[in-house]
Amino acid sequence: xxxxxxxxxxxxxxxxxxxxxxxxxxxxxxxxxxxxxxxxxxxxxxxxxxxxxxxxxxxxxxxxxxxxxxxxxxxxxxxxxxxxxxxxxxxxxxxxxxxxxxxxxxxxxxxxxxxxxxxxxxxxxxxxxxxxxxxxx
Numbered sequence: 001x002x003x004x005x006x007x008x009x010x011x012x013x014x015x016x017x018x019x020x021x022x023x024x025x026x027x028x029x030x031x032x033x034x035x036x037x038x039x040x041x042x043x044x045x046x047x048x049x050x051x052x053x054x055x056x057x058x059x060x061x062x063x064x065x066x067x068x069x070x071x072x073x074x075x076x077x078x079x080x081x082x083x084x085x086x087x088x089x090x091x092x093x094x095x096x097x098x099x100x101x102x103x104x105x106x107x108x109x110x111x112x113x114x115x116x117x118x119x120x121x122x123x124x125x126x127x128x129x130x131x132x133x134x135x136x137x
Contacts, residue, residue, distance in 0.1 A: 011063045021057035024048045073133070080132050090126035091116065 014022045014030045028044040051062040058066070085095040093112040100107055107115075116127055119135040127135070 007064050007067050008060065010067075011060050014063070021055075021059055022048075022063060023057050027058065076133055076136055077129065079136075080129050083127075083132075088126075090128055091132060092126050096127075 011022065012018075014026055016026050016029075024041060024045045027048065028039065028041045031039055031044065045056070047066070048056060048058055048062075051058060051066055080091070083091045083095055083099045085092055088095070093109050093116055096112040096116060097107065097109045100112070113125070116125065119127060119131050121131050121134070122128075
């Protein structure tokens with residue numbers, strides 16, 4: 001079984017009316033069943049529109065792209081966790097220095113401050129996951 005056919009099975013499950021497209025309401029109903037957080041229909045509509053703005057529904061190619069980007073995010077989250085201080089949900093100059101040292105890179109904590117500052121979008125001196133993702137893309 002390959003990834004595309006797995007995604008196709010999920011797609012067909014989400015496509016409640018079998019028309020070959022997933023509407024925002026179909027996606028919203030299915031996501032609410034598997035996601036513990038409350039997700040608003042408006043949030044789902046924004047996601048669908050960003051993937052396929054022409055008719056407001058997801059075709060299989062759009063759905064496949066969404067699933068692939070979710071997998072990439074999971075890989076980035078794993079990498080992010082290697083660099084963050086335990087439980088801090090951010091990469092600090094100290095935690096970056098610690099990880100780079102483990103990787104055999106010899107940099108000072110001041111150099112780590114400079115590295116973080118290049119990608120620190122809100123100026124708080126640390127990297128959040130979203131800033132880390134932007135840096136990696």
